[in-house]
Amino acid sequence: MTNILLSVDLKTLILLTVLNFLINGIFLLFVFGIRHRSFIQWLAYGCFLFALGWLFFLYRFVNGINLITLPLANVLILAMPIFLGFSIDSFLGKRRSKIILGVIAFVLLFTFLFLSWIMHDKWIPGMYTSIINGIFYSIPGIYMLKFATPKNIIVWAIIGLNFLISLLLIVRSFILLLGWLYPDTINETIVMGILVGVLCLNIICINAQVLCFPILDFTEAQKELILANRKLEDLSNIDDLTGLPNRRALRVKLDQEAAYHAENNLPFSIILFDLDHFKLINDKFGHLVGDSVLKNAASLLKQLVRPSDLVMRYGGEEFMVLLPETESSEAFIVAERLRLGISQFQFSYSDPSVAFQVTASFGVSTLNANLLNVTELVRRADIALYRAKTEGRNRVCIE
Template identity: 30%
Template sequence: MSKVEKSKRKQLSEIVSVVKLSSLLFVGIIVCKYIFTDGRIAPNSAVAYYTIMSIILPIFVLVLIYFMWTFSSKSKMKNKYGNLISNIETVAFIIIFTVVIFVCGAYESEYKFLYLFIIITTTIESGMKKGVIVSFISSIIILAMDLIMVPGDINVYFENDLILAGIFVLTAWPLGFYVKIESEHIKQLEDQVNIDGLTGVYNHRYFHDELRKKIMQGKMDHKPVSMIFIDIDYFKHYNDLYGHQKGDTILREMATVIKENVDLDNIVARYGGEEFAIILPNTREDIAMRIAENLRAKIESTYFEGEENQPNGKITASFGISVFPDKAKDDMDLIKSADDALYRAKFFNKNRVEAYTSILDDIKQNISDEKDIELVASIKTLISVINAKDRYTYGHVERVVIYSRLLADQLKLSEKEKATLIYGAYMHDIGKINIAKDILVKKMKLTNDEWGELKQHPNNGVEIIKPVESLKDVIPLIQFHHERFDGKGYPHNLKGEDIPYLARVLTVVDSFDAMTSNRPYNKRKTYEEGVEELRKCSGAQFDPDIVEAFIKVITSKTGQICIGKIEAGSEAAVDSISTLTYDEYNLKL
């Protein structure tokens, strides 16, 4: 519910409550008038005093209690119990008015108009349907009094009350229509504010508002909240080919497909450009994965005009998934992690579903020191910042991790050494956070000063992770992965076996991917040329034994498949550098 609607409801609730309170005061006045007229009680007698006190005080206390209830806890209770409170309230007022009317003359009573109070308030509060129902009940009560208490021919009271019954109904009906029209008008205004004008789904602002609410509700109810990010593959290519008007048509059709294939309680929004987001309350990650995979297949099988000219011959989409609280601590963390998962899906050949995962999350599970956990979370954020600054670094790190896993098995490293190598591969470029984006993405050859700045990233990386005791074994990999076997590397000119073994392993993997990837300032080599370069530099830049082991693993059957997959992707757009999937090689981050 929007702030505008909440404000409107609050104002209406206060108006309705004031009317109800006023009606109770009228009831008190009517009761007092009835008691002290026609000589029932002498005004100046002691009996009168005690009678007044016995009547007025309870009424005053009841009105005070109702006042406090109305303007304090009522709204909270209504949020929890819905219409039940409102229905009980309405029935209570009808009973009170009926008793007062019956005591004050029944069919002869001049206070039958009291029902108008509850008819008006119910109609304003709950709409025309309930207002008409209350008006019919009120009409039946007053007409029943006439028929039961004055049997025989139709009497003048019945005729007058028949007119009054008509007034009751006519009060509820037009007022109900007005309330309905007003609500529809407000809904239209809200739609203009909350709905994306192009696609008809919710917009970016509404998405953020609802995500915060769903996360808060999930915290209170201890229920998960999943989120799916969707990005149309090669959408820029489609726009360049057909123009933005055709592109807008694809966006509208894509929004329709998404809306038609998710549950009504899921919130579909256009996050921006060609990105959509889905909020799935009370949904586990495995269910969200299944929903996303079904949606991916549906999009792939749906025909979109002009899709045959797309790079893969179809209009497809990539999906990133994360879930609160398992993989995110709040709404912004959920967005960031889902976006990271989407980035991974785009990176691995597009048209796929990826759930968020992070090596650093695995590290945090094995850390008991709360301070270290916070530091690792900060490192995780820094890596995300680097990925955003330099898309090459993201793809490079992903591939280095894959190669490191393959080489670790070939070298028969222990589980501890393997984990250290993988963590080092994942974080070896974290020091680039301090390098200017202009240098990281520069397309021309770097100047000496720029190279000097770039060479500082190993030491910068060490300073970042040094405070984390659990990552102390990773420090040598980050600090020495640019050292050379012949002692001509940087930053410390270490030589031969003075360079830690795992750092030498990482150097081979890191250099091979660097030379076989498109970089802003360096033309990529083919994988055959990369192998030849490794052999050429063996004993000079690289440890010869590690070079031979790496060449052996990448020229094996599994390695050839791996190379073929990566090479096929490297010729594509920059956000599709690799198509290797972890599942194919049982490689899980």
């Protein structure tokens, strides 16, 4: 393994690193142009600065060690884990405090000044930059480990990659420390081999993260799409005026309940009712008052029915209540409770002078061994409702 690392040409590797991260940055900006997620943009900026830092480092082979090829190059390389941290903060919806930003600015300034002072030392610049980079790469991993929920395989990959980079850099710093303490044990060739090895693994780990973030964004987009579809489905099944399930949802639920009760030989009843003389309310007080009556009636119904019952809007001023495992006699009692509750309720609108009482007529039918057809069940409830109206309204009839 050591021979392979030593055989790699460092200048070629650095040049490939520069090109690689320029491509990564362009790719991420392309993704940002589609998704407009700021965490992708932060990561793109980190790639560009990382590439620029290694480009300045490469200039060392032409112009030697100076302020650009060592202090400035390492500050730009250090920007990669910093911007990676900003990217993760943005993804998690967190903002770094001014104190933390101040600490980061101080570390960057101190790094530049310190490396400017000892840039010609053989061991200290490498030890220092490895420690600082190792610490800064561990921070995104810690943030993801602490705050990212839920943790899928992509999140765990990002956490693991950051900790792996951090560990590699700290190991490199430890080896350089041994070289500083025992200079006869580690020569320049080994130092270059370590640099090549760490750089290769660093490239692999960061490249993997560059791929992980768009995949993570894609999975988040999928979740958002699923939630949006669920909301649309809910909206399509909910009456926007009363907040009750609408006729579309009613048909599905009615078929499901009827099939279940028929299969298990259980009674199942429905109550179909409408508000008496509702057209007169609209004509006398206006449609806004009529809408208010429907909303108040829906709210009242949900309070009056049993926990197992389901209130749904059938259409216009008509409502239906599904009563699982309920015989006709018990359904009659529920309907009578609803009738009394509505007739005794004082309906009002924003204008205190507009206050009145409303009655309703009810039709009840029951699914049992003698009646297994849903269409016939609804038809019989409708017949019972019609009879309640013709017999004087404000009453319950069973068919």
